[in-house]
Amino acid sequence: MKRLLLSIVAGLLILSSCNNSKQFKVKLNLENADNQTVILVKSLDGKKPIIIDTVVIADNKAVINVDYDEPQALYILAFKEKQDQMLLFPDNKDVTVKGDLDDFFHIEATGGDTQNAFNNYQKGLVPFLESFIPLDAAATEAYNNDDSLKYEEVNAQTLAIWDEYHNYQFDFIKNHPDSFLAHYILDDLKTDIELAQVIELAEILTGESVYRDNVNKFIENNMRVELGQPFIDFTLNTVDGKEINLAEIIKNNKVTMVDFWASWCGPCRHENPVVKAAYEKYHDKGFEIIGISVDRNEAAWLQAVEEDALPYIQVRDVEGDAANNYAVVYIPANFLYDQNGVMVAKGLRGEELEAKLAEILK
Numbered sequence: 321m322k323r324l325l326l327s328i329v330a331g332l333l334i335l336s337s338c339n340n341s342k343q344f345k346v347k348l349n350l351e352n353a354d355n356q357t358v359i360l361v362k363s364l365d366g367k368k369p370i371i372i373d374t375v376v377i378a379d380n381k382a383v384i385n386v387d388y389d390e391p392q393a394l395y396i397l398a399f400k401e402k403q404d405q406m407l408l409f410p411d412n413k414d415v416t417v418k419g420d421l422d423d424f425f426h427i428e429a430t431g432g433d434t435q436n437a438f439n440n441y442q443k444g445l446v447p448f449l450e451s452f453i454p455l456d457a458a459a460t461e462a463y464n465n466d467d468s469l470k471y472e473e474v475n476a477q478t479l480a481i482w483d484e485y486h487n488y489q490f491d492f493i494k495n496h497p498d499s500f501l502a503h504y505i506l507d508d509l510k511t512d513i514e515l516a517q518v519i520e521l522a523e524i525l526t527g528e529s530v531y532r533d534n535v536n537k538f539i540e541n542n543m544r545v546e547l548g549q550p551f552i553d554f555t556l557n558t559v560d561g562k563e564i565n566l567a568e569i570i571k572n573n574k575v576t577m578v579d580f581w582a583s584w585c586g587p588c589r590h591e592n593p594v595v596k597a598a599y600e601k602y603h604d605k606g607f608e609i610i611g612i613s614v615d616r617n618e619a620a621w622l623q624a625v626e627e628d629a630l631p632y633i634q635v636r637d638v639e640g641d642a643a644n645n646y647a648v649v650y651i652p653a654n655f656l657y658d659q660n661g662v663m664v665a666k667g668l669r670g671e672e673l674e675a676k677l678a679e680i681l682k
Contacts, residue, residue, distance in 0.1 A: 342388040344414050346397065350427070351420040353377045357400040360384050364393045364530070388412045392500050392529055397429075409434045409501065425449055438501055441492055448485040452478065486513060490521065497524045503531035510535055511649045515542050541647040551578075551661045554642045556612065556635035559622060564635055566610065570661050574606030575680055577673075579654040580643060582614045583624035588652040591669060592628045595654075598673050599632050605681040606659075612637050614651065 346360060360372040372395070375382045386395075395408040397417065404424050408415055411434040419427030425446050430436055455478045462470035489505055496502040503525055510518045522535050544552060555565045570576045579595060581588035599609050609632035615621035618636065625634050637643050646655065656665040656676065665676050 342412075343385050344388065344410055344412050346384040346386060346395075346408065346410070347414065347416045348377060348382040348384075349416065349418050350377065350380055351422070353380050353399075353421040356402065356421065358382060358384075359398045359400060360386070361396040361398060362386075362389065362393055363396060364390055369396070386410070391434075392531075394504065407438070409438050409504075411435065434499075434501065437496075437499065441501065441505075444488055444492075445485070448481055448488070451481050455481070490517075493521050494524060498526045500527065500529035500531060503527070503529040503535065507531040507534045507538075510538050515539070515546075518542075538647065541645070545646050545655060545663070545666065547663050547666065549663050551655075551657050551663070552642075552645045554645070556637060556642065559625060559634050564610065564633055567661070569608055569610060569633070570657055570659065573608040574659050575602075575608070575664075575677065576657045577607070577609045577654055578646070578657070579609055579611045580614060580637075580646070580648050580651050581611060582651055583617070583620040584615070585651050589624070589628065591652050592630060594670055594673065596628070596630060596632075598677055601674075602677045602681050603632075607677060607681060609633065610635060612642055614640065614643050614648070 348358065350356075354377060356377045357374065358377060359374045361369045362372055363369045372386055373384045375384055389412070391411045392409075395410060396405050397408055398405040399421065402421060402424070406417075406424075406427065406429060408429055411432045413432030413435070415429050415431035415435055417427060417429045421427070428439055428443075430439055455474055459471060459474045459478065462468075462474055486509070489509055493502040493506055506518070506521050506525070518535065519539055522532075522539060525532055525535070543549070551566060551570060553565070553567045555563055558564055566576075566578065577595075581592070583589070595609065595611075599607065611625075611630060611632060611634045613621045613624075613634065613636045615624075615636060621634075621636055646653070652669070654666060654668055654673075655663055656668065658664050658680070664680065668676055
């Protein structure tokens with residue numbers, strides 16, 4: 321009988337272990353958080369973010385259970401009413417989030433080695449973030465008062481802090497080249513610094529991660545749109561549905577500008593009259609423009625083309641392939657090609673465009 325009981329107990333233990341789902345917990349213990357809605361979202365491989373769970377905090381506490389997943393997955397903890405969010409790298413281990421929701425910069429998320437490393441990294445960012453707050457207020461005040469001298473003074477101070485902020489990030493990357501956190505930081509940083517800096521930092525990275533892959537792809541794409549590089553062809557539809565091929569346009573003109581913009585982009589709409597004036601002045605001398613809208617809303621695009629009375633070729637990048645191929649992150653963005661399809665300039669704004677065209681089309 322004793323042996324039979326032992327066998328039954330052993331069997332139950334085996335069944336119990338088989339039925340245990342592999343999960344980790346995100347435990348929240350936050351002051352001033354009652355009745356706040358919290359959403360946990362998973363982001364991996366650049367795919368569409370997945371909502372894991374939505375909970376309402378009660379008595380300043382909540383727990384979210386999460387199934388094990390790719391250890392390098394990034395999770396976003398979003399506080400709906402506060403419109404704040406924080407990043408988590410649980411590495412399939414429990415994470416405890418503590419602090420005061422009214423003092424968001426000082427909330428800490430601790431857990432496994434990866435999460436703790438990220439928590440310490442973020443602690444180092446706090447002094448910079450706190451420094452930006454009064455400067456942002458001062459810049460807004462100077463702008464509202466039309467005080468250009470004060471605005472420039474504050475802007476210079478802000479840029480100096482940004483340099484220190486970036487240096488802190490650079491140091492972390494250099495000191496942790498094998499950590500996918502360093503890969504993530506560079507992936508997040510890549511569009512805010514010079515391409516040469518991205519390349520320099522990417523060369524010291526070791527190990528594998530989706531973030532390192534993103535950085536390498538970014539470098540590859542941007543190297544294709546450097547001065548002296550050939551154009552990247554595309555075929556898109558005009559406002560009247562006609563297909564336009566970039567290669568055909570380039571070979572039939574002395575200079576062609578590929579100009580990315582959108583109806584909702586204020587700086588783009590401000591620049592459109594400048595581009596239009598350059599077109600009207602130099603079109604007869606062999607200058608052509610293809611305006612590529614990244615608008616999702618076709619009606620808004622067509623209305624903007626009509627309102628701005630744009631006389632040059634207009635197409636819409638519905639799938640975003642052209643923008644991706646040209647590594648466009650911010651708009652307006654433009655690229656100038658000669659008749660051989662070689663890039664001779666990019667990012668021209670205002671008088672720069674006029675000056676470059678005058679130089680080429682003498």
